Amino acid sequence: MVHRLLFHFLPFFLLILLSTAAADDGAVMLKLASSLAPLPSGWSTKSSSDFCSWKGVGCDSSGRVTSISLPNEDLTGNLPSELGLLNELQEISLQNNKLSGDLPSLANLSRLQSLYLDSNNFTSFPSGFFKGLTSLQTLSIGGNINLSPWELPTDLADSSALKTLDARQSNIFGSIPDIFASFPGIQSLRLSYNNLTGSLPWSFANSSIQNLWLNNQQMGLTGTIDVLPSMTQLYQVWLQKNQFTGPIPDLSKCTSLFDLQLRDNQFTGEVPASLVTLPNLVNISLSNNKLQGPSPVFKSSVKVTNDGKNNYCTVSGKACDVEVTALLEIAATLGYPSKLSDDWTGNDACSGWNFVSCDPNKKVTTVNLGKQGFSGIISPAFANLTNLKNLYLNNNNLTGSIPDSLTTLALQTLDVSNNNLSGKVPAFSSSVKLITKPGNLLLGTDISTGGGTPESSATNGGSPSASTSPSGAGKRSGIAGGIIAGIIIAVVIFIAVLSFVLYKHNKRRPSYGDMEKDDSVQVLGKNGGPSGTNGYNGLPTELHSQSSGGDSDRKMFEGGNVAVSIEVLRQVTNNFSEENIIGRGGFGVVYRGELHDGTKIAVKRMESTVMGTKGMNEFQAEIAVLSKVRHRHLVALLGYCVNGNERLLVYEYMPRGTLGIICLIGKFIATVHLRGSKELLLH
Ligand SMILES: *[C@@H]1O[C@H](CO)[C@@H](O)[C@H](O)[C@H]1NC(C)=O
Ligand SMILES: *[C@@H]1O[C@H](CO)[C@@H](O)[C@H](O)[C@H]1NC(C)=O
Ligand SMILES: *[C@@H]1O[C@H](CO)[C@@H](O)[C@H](O)[C@H]1NC(C)=O
Ligand SMILES: *[C@@H]1O[C@H](CO)[C@@H](O)[C@H](O)[C@H]1NC(C)=O
Ligand SMILES: *[C@@H]1O[C@H](CO)[C@@H](O)[C@H](O)[C@H]1NC(C)=O
Ligand SMILES: *[C@@H]1O[C@H](CO)[C@@H](O)[C@H](O)[C@H]1NC(C)=O
Ligand SMILES: *[C@@H]1O[C@H](CO)[C@@H](O)[C@H](O)[C@H]1NC(C)=O
Ligand SMILES: *[C@@H]1O[C@H](CO)[C@@H](O)[C@H](O)[C@H]1NC(C)=O
Numbered sequence: 001m002v003h004r005l006l007f008h009f010l011p012f013f014l015l016i017l018l019s020t021a022a023a024d025d026g027a028v029m030l031k032l033a034s035s036l037a038p039l040p041s042g043w044s045t046k047s048s049s050d051f052c053s054w055k056g057v058g059c060d061s062s063g064r065v066t067s068i069s070l071p072n073e074d075l076t077g078n079l080p081s082e083l084g085l086l087n088e089l090q091e092i093s094l095q096n097n098k099l100s101g102d103l104p105s106l107a108n109l110s111r112l113q114s115l116y117l118d119s120n121n122f123t124s125f126p127s128g129f130f131k132g133l134t135s136l137q138t139l140s141i142g143g144n145i146n147l148s149p150w151e152l153p154t155d156l157a158d159s160s161a162l163k164t165l166d167a168r169q170s171n172i173f174g175s176i177p178d179i180f181a182s183f184p185g186i187q188s189l190r191l192s193y194n195n196l197t198g199s200l201p202w203s204f205a206n207s208s209i210q211n212l213w214l215n216n217q218q219m220g221l222t223g224t225i226d227v228l229p230s231m232t233q234l235y236q237v238w239l240q241k242n243q244f245t246g247p248i249p250d251l252s253k254c255t256s257l258f259d260l261q262l263r264d265n266q267f268t269g270e271v272p273a274s275l276v277t278l279p280n281l282v283n284i285s286l287s288n289n290k291l292q293g294p295s296p297v298f299k300s301s302v303k304v305t306n307d308g309k310n311n312y313c314t315v316s317g318k319a320c321d322v323e324v325t326a327l328l329e330i331a332a333t334l335g336y337p338s339k340l341s342d343d344w345t346g347n348d349a350c351s352g353w354n355f356v357s358c359d360p361n362k363k364v365t366t367v368n369l370g371k372q373g374f375s376g377i378i379s380p381a382f383a384n385l386t387n388l389k390n391l392y393l394n395n396n397n398l399t400g401s402i403p404d405s406l407t408t409l410a411l412q413t414l415d416v417s418n419n420n421l422s423g424k425v426p427a428f429s430s431s432v433k434l435i436t437k438p439g440n441l442l443l444g445t446d447i448s449t450g451g452g453t454p455e456s457s458a459t460n461g462g463s464p465s466a467s468t469s470p471s472g473a474g475k476r477s478g479i480a481g482g483i484i485a486g487i488i489i490a491v492v493i494f495i496a497v498l499s500f501v502l503y504k505h506n507k508r509r510p511s512y513g514d515m516e517k518d519d520s521v522q523v524l525g526k527n528g529g530p531s532g533t534n535g536y537n538g539l540p541t542e543l544h545s546q547s548s549g550g551d552s553d554r555k556m557f558e559g560g561n562v563a564v565s566i567e568v569l570r571q572v573t574n575n576f577s578e579e580n581i582i583g584r585g586g587f588g589v590v591y592r593g594e595l596h597d598g599t600k601i602a603v604k605r606m607e608s609t610v611m612g613t614k615g616m617n618e619f620q621a622e623i624a625v626l627s628k629v630r631h632r633h634l635v636a637l638l639g640y641c642v643n644g645n646e647r648l649l650v651y652e653y654m655p656r657g658t659l660g661i662i663c664l665i666g667k668f669i670a671t672v673h674l675r676g677s678k679e680l681l682l683h
Contacts, residue, residue: 025051025063026049029048029054030044030051031080031082032079032080032082032083033054035077035079036077036099037076040070051065052065057069060088064086064088065088067092068092069093070094070097071095071097072095073097074097076098077099079104081104082104084108087109087110090114090135091112091113092112092114095116099117099120099122100122101122102125102126104126105129106130107132108132110132110133110134111135112135113135113136113137113138113161114136115139116140117144118141118143118166120143121145122144123144123148129153130156130158130159131158133156133159134160135159135161136162137162137163138163139156139162140167141170142166142167142190143168143169143170144169144171145170148171149172149195151174151177152172152174156179157179159182160182164186164188166188168190168191168213170194172191172196173195174198175196175201180204181203187208187233189209189213189214190213192215193216195217199224200214200225200227200228202227205230205231206230206232208233209231210234212236214239215240215242216241217241219243222242222243222245223244223246224244224245224249225244228249228251228254229250229251229252229253230253231254232254232255234251234254234256237257237259239262239265240262241264241265242264244265244267245266246269247269247272247336248267248269248271248286248291249272250272251274251278258280258282259282261283261305262284263289263308264288266338267291268291268311268336268337268338268341269291269292269328269331269332270328271291271293271296281298281302282301283302283305284298285306285307286306287305287306288307288310289310290310290338290342291311292313292345293320295310295314295315297317313328313346321348323349323350323364323385324344327344327349327356327367327385330367330382331344333377333378333379334376337372339354348362350363350364355368363387364387365387365389366392367392370393370394371395374396374397375396375399377400378401379403380405382403385409388409389410389412391406392415393414394416394435396419397419399420399421401422402416402425402426403426404426413432414428414432416435417439418439420439420441421442422442423442564640566641566643566646569593569641569650572593572594572601573591574593576589576591576603577591582602582653588606589604589605590604601638601651601653602651604648604651605647606649637652638650638652
C-alpha cells in the first residue's frame with residue numbers, strides 16, 4: 001500500500017524537486033539582474049518567470065540555466081555569491097565588461113566548460129574557486145589588473161579537460177604549479193604579464209601545449225628551458241622578458257614551431273644549428289641575451305627581431321677562432337655559466353678575458369677556473385688550447401673523469417683538487433705537477449692502470465715537484481689499502497724485472513772483484529732516477545716516528561712504510577726456531593722463513609737485550625744504508641717490525657749467493673750494493 005502510494009506520487013515529488021531547482025535558478029537570476037548595471041535588455045529585476053528568454057541566457061529543456069553570455073556589454077556591478085548554485089551551468093561569458101568586486105565561488109560546477117571573466121575589474125578569487133570544475137575546458141580570467149595578488153591553485157588539476165588557461169596580466173605571483181600532467185589536452189597556456197617566478201614545471205614534459213605565453217614576468221621566471229624539446233606540439237613560444245638561463249636546447253623535434261620569442265633573458269651558449277633549420281619558423285627574437293659562438297644566420301623568410309646585443313664571437317655566422325671555440329666547448333661542459341659568457345665575449349680569448357692568460361704570441365697559457373662553484377665535467381677540448389701550461393679547476397663541483405686528451409698538452413700544473421672526479425687518472429708526463437687531493441674520493445680507483453696520482457706513481461713522476469708535500473704524505477696514512485696494494489704490485493713487477501736484468505748481468509760479469517769497482521752510492525727516486533732531497537731526508541723521520549710508536553705489535557702498512565706484524569713473523573719463522581737460524585751478528589740473529597705465497601724471507605731480529613741507543617742507531621742506520629747504496633746485487637728489504645724493544649727487519653732471502661735488495665721505505669726505492677747476503681745480514 002505504501003509502495004503503491006509512493007509509486008503514484010513519485011512523479012509529483014520529482015516535479016516539485018525540479019520546479020524548486022528551476023525556481024532557485026530564477027532566484028539566482030533575479031539576484032544577478034539586480035547586481036548588474038545597466039540592466040541587460042530583456043532582463044527584469046522583478047520577475048524571473050521567463051529568465052530563459054533573457055538576452056544571453058541559455059536553458060536546458062527543464063528550464064535550468066546552462067549559459068550566461070554577456071560579453072562586451074560595458075556592464076558594471078558584481079557577481080552575486082549565489083551564482084555558484086546554478087549547477088547546470090556550462091558556460092559563463094562575461095568578458096570585456098567592467099565587473100568588479102570579489103568573485104563568487106564556482107566550486108563544484110561540474111558541468112562548466114567555459115569560463116570567460118577576462119578584461120574586467122574583479123578584485124579577488126575566493127579560496128576553492130577552482131575546485132571540482134571537472135568539465136572545464138577554457139578558463140580565461142586575464143586582464144583583471146586589480147586582482148589582489150594570487151597564486152595559481154593546484155585545485156585546477158581537477159579540470160582534466162582543460163584546453164586553454166589564459167590568465168594574462170592578472171597579478172599572479174609564485175611559481176607555475178607542477179600539475180600539467182593532469183591536462184592531457186591542454187593547448188594554450190597564456191600567463192604573460194604577471195609576477196611568476198621559479199622555473200618551468202617538469203610536468204610540461206610531453207605536454208600538448210601549442211601556445212606558451214609566459215613573457216614579461218615582473219621578477220622573471222628562472223632556470224633553463226630544457227623541458228621545451230619534449231613539447232613537440234609547440235607552435236608559439238613567448239618567453240621574452242624573463243630570467244631564463246642556460247643554453248637554448250635542441251628544438252628540432254618541435255617541427256610546428258612558428259614563433260619563438262626568447263629575447264631579454266639570460267640565455268648563454270651557442271645557438272643550436274637545429275634552430276636555423278626549423279621547417280616552420282617564421283618569427284624569432286634572440287636579442288638581449290648572453291648567447292655565444294657564431295651568430296646564427298636564418299633564412300630570409302624568417303623575421304628576426306634584433307633590437308639588442310648578445311655575446312656572439314662573430315656576426316656573420318663565421319666560425320670562431322680555434323681557441324675561442326675550445327673555450328666555448330669548455331664552457332659548454334660546465335653548462336655555459338653566465339660568468340663564462342659575460343667575461344668571454346668577442347673572438348679573441350687574449351683580449352683580457354677573465355680566467356684566461358696568454359703568452360705574447362696570443363696563445364692561451366693559463367686557464368684558472370678554480371673556486372667558481374662550477375659543476376659539469378672537464379672538457380676534452382682543453383687539448384685544443386695547444387700552448388696551455390697551467391690549468392686550475394680546483395674547488396668546483398666537477399664530476400666525470402680527467403680526459404686523456406689532457407696528456408697531449410705540455411702542462412706544468414694541473415690542479416683538480418676539491419672536486420668530485422672519478423675514474424682512472426691518465427698517464428701524465430712526470431713533468432706535470434698534478435694535484436688531485438684533497439677531494440675526488442672516487443678518483444684513481446682503477447689503480448692497476450698506473451696513472452698519475454701521487455699515491456700510485458711508484459713508477460711514474462719522480463721530479464721533486466711531482467712528489468707530494470709532507471702534509472700530503474700525512475693525509476696518505478689514511479688512504480685505502482688499494483693504493484698500497486698498487487704500490488706493492490708495482491714493486492713486485494719492479495723486482496721481477498730487476499731480477500731478470502740482474503740474472504742476465506751476472507751471467508756476463510760473474511766476478512766479485514769487478515763489482516767492487518761499481519760501489520757507487522746513489523739514492524733513487526721513485527722513478528728510478530736520482531731523487532730529490534725530500535725523499536732521502538724524509539727517511540729517518542719516518543722511521544723514527546715508527547720506532548717511537550714501538551708499543552704496537554701490528555703496524556701494517558702504516559704511514560706508507562711496510563710494517564709487518566710480529567705474529568706474521570712468528571708464524572713464518574716457526575716462532576723463531578733454532579733450525580731456521582741462518583746466521584748471527586753483533587746485533588741480532590737472522591732467521592729464514594717463508595710467506596704464504598712462497599716468498600722466502602730473512603728476518604733479522606735485534607734482540608731486546610742488546611737494544612739500546614746503539615741498537616736503535618743500528619736499526620736506523622741499516623735502513624739508511626739500504627736506502628743509499630746501489631748495486632746490481634740486491635736484497636729486498638720487504639719491511640720491518642717494531643715489537644716492544646725488539647726491532648726486526650725483513651729481507652727477501654736469496655740463498656744463491658747474491659741477493660737483491662730493494663728497500664721500500666715510504667715512497668722511494670733504493671738499491672743496495674752488497675758483496676753477499678750474509679755480510680749484510682750478519683754484519
Ligand atoms: C564541493 O563539493 C565538495 C564535495 O562534494 C564539498 O565538500 C564542498 O563543500 C563543495 N563546495 C561548495 C562551495 O559547494
Ligand atoms: C577597478 O576597481 C578599482 C577599485 O577596486 C577602482 O578604483 C577602479 O576605478 C576600477 N577600474 C575600472 C576601469 O573600473
Ligand atoms: C613579485 O612577487 C614577489 C614574490 O614572489 C614579491 O616579492 C614582489 O614584490 C612581487 N613584485 C611585484 C611588483 O608585485
Ligand atoms: C615523455 O615521453 C618520452 C617518450 O615518449 C618518455 O620517454 C618520457 O618518459 C616522457 N616524459 C614524461 C615526463 O612523461
Ligand atoms: C612576431 O613576433 C612579434 C613579437 O612577438 C609579433 O609582434 C609579431 O606579430 C609576430 N609576427 C608574426 C608574423 O607572427
Ligand atoms: C679541436 O679542434 C678541432 C678543429 O677546430 C676540432 O675538430 C676538434 O673536435 C677539437 N677537439 C676537441 C676535443 O674539441
Ligand atoms: C655538487 O653537485 C651536486 C650534484 O649536481 C649537488 O647536489 C651539490 O649541491 C653540488 N654541490 C655544490 C657545493 O655546488
Ligand atoms: C660525487 O659524485 C658521486 C657520483 O659520481 C655522487 O654519488 C656523490 O653524491 C657526489 N658527491 C658530492 C659531494 O657531490
